[in-house]
Amino acid sequence: MINQPIPKRDRKPSSDLVKPLDIPPGLVETCKKCNERIDKKQLVDNLWVCPKCDHHHRIPAREWLKLLFDPGDYEEFDSNLYTVNPLNFYDSQDYRDRLKSARLKTRLDDACVNARGKIGGMPALVSALDFYFLGGSMGSVVGEKVTRASERALAERIPLITVSCSGGARMQEGMFSLMQMAKTSNACGRLRQAGIPYFSILTDPSTAGVMASFASLGDLIIAEQGALIGFAGPRVIAQTIGGELPVGFQRADFCREHGFVDIVLHRRDMRKIVTRLVRMFTDSMNRALP
C-alpha cells in the first residue's frame, strides 16, 4: 500500500512550505553561545549559524526540508497523524493541553515532518524532528512517521534521511514511547537488509531514546558541527562515574574521533555533501540490482 502515490489528503503542497519566513525588519536575536545580538534576517540568511561565533542554532524541521531538498521540489506526507493521551498523563499540565500549545506554536501536528522530493535531482525521503515541538521527543506519532518514511523508502527503493534534534523518548507516553525505539530500529534493519541507503543527520541535541534507536543506525552518520550526541547527559554521567569528563565529551568532533560518527559538517556544506551521497548511494544501489 505504501508503494502507492501519496494520497492528496496527506500532502502539503511545496508552494506552502517554501515560503520565506516572514521576519519583520529590525528583529534581533541573541546568540546562545557568544551572546552577541544578531539581526534575525541575517541569522536566517546564514542558515541560522551565528555570523560571529559560528554556533549552529537549532532550526525547525521544515527549515531542514528547505535546506536539503531541491528548491520547491518536495511535498510533505503523513501530515495528518495525531497522538492522544493514552496514559491520561498529567504533570503540571494535562498532556493534551501541552500538545495543543505545541501545535499552535509550531504549526505542526507532532514533532516529526515527513517529506518526499528530489535531492540533486534524485528522489529521496526526509524525516526531520522538530525540537520546538515538546523537545523533538519521540512519542507514538514520531515513531510511526519515521517507520512510515522508512517503509516508503523500502517500497520505492529510494534513500531515507533522518534529521534528529531531540531530547529522547516522550515521557508523557511512557511505554508507548519506549516501544517506538524497537519499532524504528526494526524499520532501519529492514532497509539495511534490502540495501536501501539510510543516512542519519545528528543535530544539536541528538540524545537518549532517539539516539539509542534509529538515529544511530544510519549507513552513514553525519553530525552537525558542535552537536551534543549521546544517551544520558554529561552531568548524569559525571555524577555516576564520580569523575571529570574529557574536554568536548559527547560533542560531534569527540564522537567522530571515537568512531561513533562518520562525518562532521558545517551546516553550509550539508546540502552539497548529502546530495553527493544520495547520488553515489543511489547509483551503487541500482548497479547492485539483478
Ligand SMILES: [Zn+2]
Ligand atoms: Zn554567536
